[in-house]
Amino acid sequence: xxxxxxxxxxxxxxxxxxxxxxxxxxxxxxxxxxxxxxxxxxxxxxxxxxxxxxxxxxxxxxxxxxxxxxxxxxxxxxxxxxxxxxxxxxxxxxxxxxxxxxxxxxxxxxxxxxxxxxxxxxxxxxxxxxxxxxxxxxxxxxxxxxxxxxxxxxxxxxxxxxxxxxxxxxxxxxxxxxxxxxxxxxxxxxxxxxxxxxxxxxxxxxx
Numbered sequence: 097x098x099x100x101x102x103x104x105x106x107x108x109x110x111x112x113x114x115x116x117x118x119x120x121x122x123x124x125x126x127x128x129x130x131x132x133x134x135x136x137x138x139x140x141x142x143x144x145x146x147x148x149x150x151x152x153x154x155x156x157x158x159x160x161x162x163x164x165x166x167x168x169x170x171x172x173x174x175x176x177x178x179x180x181x182x183x184x185x186x187x188x189x190x191x192x193x194x195x196x197x198x199x200x201x202x203x204x205x206x207x208x209x210x211x212x213x214x215x216x217x218x219x220x221x222x223x224x225x226x227x228x229x230x231x232x233x234x235x236x237x238x239x240x241x242x243x244x245x246x247x248x249x250x251x252x253x254x255x256x257x258x259x260x261x262x263x264x265x266x267x268x269x270x271x272x273x274x275x276x277x278x279x280x281x282x283x284x285x286x287x288x289x290x291x292x293x294x295x296x297x298x299x300x301x302x303x
Contacts, residue, residue, distance in 0.1 A: 097121070097122075097123060097133070097134045097135055097136075098115060098120060098121070098122040098123070098134065098135070098136045098137075098138060098295060099122070099123055099124075099125050099130060099131050099134035099136070099137050099138070100112055100122050100123065100124045100125070100138045100140060101125070101126070101131065101137065101138065101139050101140070101157060101160075101161070101177075102124045102125055102126040103126060103141075103148065103151045103152050103155055103157060104151055105141050105142065105143045105147065105148045105151055105176065106140035106141045106142050106143070106174075106175075106176065106177070107140065107142055107281070108124045108140060109124070110281050110282070111138060111140050111174065111281045112124055113281075114280070114281035114287070114288060114291050115291055115295060117288060118288050118289075118291055118292035118295065119292070120291075120292070120295035120296075122138070122295075126155050126157065128156055128157065128159065128160045131157070131160040131161075131164065132160060132163065132164075134164075134169070135169065135170075135299070136169060136170045136171070136172070136294065136295065136297075137160075137161070137164045137169055137170075137171045137172070138171075138172045138173075138174065138177075138294075139161065139171070139172070139173045139174065139177035139180065139181075139275075140173075140174040140175065140176075140177050140281075141173075141174065141175055141176025141177040141179075141180065142175060142176055142241075143176060144187065144188065145176065145179060145180065145185040145187045145188075145191055145193070145201065145244075146185075146187070146188065146189070146191045148176055148180055149180065149191060149192070149193065149194075152180070152194075158194060161194065161196075162194070162196065165196060165272065165273050168271070168272045168299060169272060169299065170272050170274070170294060170297050170299060171272055171273045171274065171275075172228075172274050172275065172276075172294050173273075173274070173275030173276070174275070174276055174279060174280065174281070175241070175242060175276070175277060175278070175279055177275060178246060178268065178275035178276060178277055179193070179201045179244060179246055179277075180193055180194055181193065181194050181196045181197045181268075181273070181275060182194070182195075182196075182197050182198075182199045182200060182201050182246055182248075183195050183197075183198055183199060183200060184200050184201070185200070185201035185244065186200065186201065186202050186203065186244075187201065187203070187243075187244050196273070197246075197248060197253065197268060197270065197273070197275075198248065198249040198250065199246055199247050199248040199249045199250075200246070200247050201244050201245070201246050201247075202244060202245065202247055203243055203244050204243060204244070204245065204260065204261075204264075206260065206261035206262060207261050210260060210261045212243050213241060213242055213243040214240050214241075214242055214243070214260045215240065215241045216239070216240065217237045217238070217239055217240075218237060218238065218240050218258045218259070218260065218266075218278070219235050219236070219237050219258065219259075220235070220236060220237070220238055220256040220257065220258045220266045220267070220278070221234055221235055221256065221257050221258075222234045222255070222256060223254050223255055223256060223257050224252070224254065224255045224269060225255075226255040226256075226267065226269045226274060227293060227297050228274055228290050228291075228293040228294045228297065229255070229256075229290065229293070230293050231289060231293070232286055232289055232290060236286045237283075237286070238258075238266070238276070238278035238279070238280070238283040238286060238287060239278055239279050239282040239283045239284075239287070240258070240266075240277060240278045240279070241279065242277060245264040245265060245277060246265050246268070246277070247265070248265060248268060253268045253269060253270045254267070254268060255267040255268055255269040255274070256276075258277075258278075264277075265277065266278060272299070274294070276290075
């Protein structure tokens with residue numbers, strides 16, 4: 097079973113419908129026991145970092161997230177779900193993240209002609225081979241909506257990069273953990289292909 101974590105901070109139904117469109121059922125759940133029994137976990141997210149962390153803690157979902165990743169289950173973070181995995185975010189102050197991936201979340205510091213938030217389609221280049229990118233060409237376009245981006249301490253976790261006045265991390269991969277700054281569920285054929293790859297990824301192949 098694919099479990100989509102419900103913490104009231106994301107377009108959960110659109111992610112669920114995207115998986116259904118590629119032939120895979122996905123359950124939306126905030127029940128720690130259901131998440132523990134899932135084969136694959138998705139952490140989506142849209143909104144403020146501070147509110148998201150507070151809601152994950154209030155719903156007792158931090159432990160299930162940490163356990164799923166530690167147990168080697170395929171885990172996919174999307175947009176805010178990527179940023180939450182990091183040590184700290186500087187969105188409207190300084191806020192502690194889940195601390196699963198060392199690094200920080202910072203606001204774009206770019207030329208005035210570039211608007212923030214970064215919104216729309218952007219080309220992504222493959223930096224590191226990742227199983228969910230199988231069959232997807234280098235320099236494919238995906239859909240972004242964000243004002244902040246992640247800066248991993250270890251550059252080797254960066255799997256995709258994009259440019260918005262400057263290069264930034266568009267996807268990370270560390271063993272079974274994969275997370276994207278863009279929205280696969282809004283990225284049409286390429287994004288659906290990626291979600292199908294994730295849903296069909298053998299656990300052994302994700303490490």
